[in-house]
Amino acid sequence: MTEIRYDVVGIGNAIVDVIARCDDAFLAARDLKKGSMQLIGTDAVMELYKSIGPAVEISGGSAANTIVGVASLGGTAAFIGKVADDELGRIFAHDIRAAGVAFDTPPSKGGASTARSLILVTPDGERTMNTFLGVSPELDGGAIKADMIAAGRIVYLEGYLFDREEAKAAFREAAGIATKAGRQVALTLSDGFCVDRHRDAFRALVKDQVDILFANESEIKSLYQTENFDDAARQAAADVKLAVLTRSAKGAVIQSGGKAVTVAAAPVAKVVDTTGAGDLYAAGFLYGHAKGLDLETCGKLGSLAAAEIISHVGARPEQPLAALARTKGLI
């Protein structure tokens, strides 16, 4: 039996975000669906990069952001994800380790490059993501380390991994290891379009292997193919032990054991960039849950972390979340 060493172990795409501002007309002219994530290839990423404004590079990746958030709250955390042996890969590895996260997935040499996501932020703070996955889905060949996964109280998986077959296999392998070790398996659905593309696989996974499900309103509606949020929430509650459903400014609904807890969103003076809002909500919630806190406190920690992240550019915390949570009396 492996000893528990981490509150949360995350598995996801290892991405460096390239964040630039644009107006709505820029998105419209390129048929980019505001608020969504689309996958793009080498040529498309180069073409789009040429057309965007000056950018800022910040480490990202959905589950990676969450794991950094857990560490920022004072939790113990590890991350599994694939980078290449290139400059962006070194940036990703540096930043996640510097945040206090255990990260030792070896970089790939000589193949595809490290993933990057061109993130366009409109004046309303909404982000539209255009992701070149590069080497990121190549999680086969020993990247999924059983001992690390079994050492996590919760194993957290991002739905985005489902967009590539090789990553999907790694995803299932990790979930299997966690289940076998008696760990909790958490999943975020990641994106409405991602759910559309892989609905059946997600439904089976949620029902069979997931203990804790994170989804926003559009994702959970898409998963259960209903226009009614309450209906979707009911179905989620039947499928998983714990469903954490976020509704942006409307706050979150947490379903557990037949009960529903509603937690308001934390106030934000100005929404600068929504990138990472869901990721950091999950961070706060998972940290609280791993520490055995009640669901309402878990939800409040989620709201707090999400509020911090949307108040600035980028999806990594700019201030230690633990200090922030302490000033609010949450931890």
Added chain:
Amino acid sequence: MTEIRYDVVGIGNAIVDVIARCDDAFLAARDLKKGSMQLIGTDAVMELYKSIGPAVEISGGSAANTIVGVASLGGTAAFIGKVADDELGRIFAHDIRAAGVAFDTPPSKGGASTARSLILVTPDGERTMNTFLGVSPELDGGAIKADMIAAGRIVYLEGYLFDREEAKAAFREAAGIATKAGRQVALTLSDGFCVDRHRDAFRALVKDQVDILFANESEIKSLYQTENFDDAARQAAADVKLAVLTRSAKGAVIQSGGKAVTVAAAPVAKVVDTTGAGDLYAAGFLYGHAKGLDLETCGKLGSLAAAEIISHVGARPEQPLAALARTKGLI
């Protein structure tokens, strides 16, 4: 006779900034002098990078920041600087072009990598820079394009170039071309320690070839080896047509033709990161001067641009400076 196509042509190091927060103890433990720039080698940059916290990558470089500021104010601008054919080089080239600056210095292949500066920002907003110059000083072999320099109303050179022999030669070449073409030559002293290392060369250059000199208080005192600012200002006024001397929160003193104009610093709600303050002051001033505005307005444009840059992380404007200047009635 070459036609004027640019308000300002800048020549400087082409650097990507790697910006991380740290506390004063971190600087003290490593003998890093707060507020200064030190040059470091390959091993030292790798070692320091390992020890710093999560970072953000943003294009930088002193003269490059200035030139982007000129473009952001609506001026026409070009930049000459050397990057390698690598990821950071592509980031630098993208960002400066996306800002509307003409940049066509060809990247080097197979040699040193693109320059980066590890910038440590303390809680007081002060920045301490640790720069690995990489390929940046290699401005020989045709990088200094005479037609581009002759097409600039003002040629702006950064003093940091003096820290490497090959760049110093390029610097002199550029100044020579500008003078021969009847253009104005502007210089920023860049850093007190840089002035210490190259005082005699700077003194000769300022006296013989510079029309517009930018310096902060410690730099100008160092240049003339005096502890008295007024004394240094007097000597500067004797050496150049126009001396623009900045004194941080105390504002700036502009010396021209025997007159001195004092311009107050623009108010800033919170100093987040002083990186680029001097660079953007120069941007505002040079834009105004190229457009034939009076010295006080030039100074106010400088203060406005500097105030914008120190209110956020990074040395590139987050909002169009032209719009900002229009709301203040400056342009």
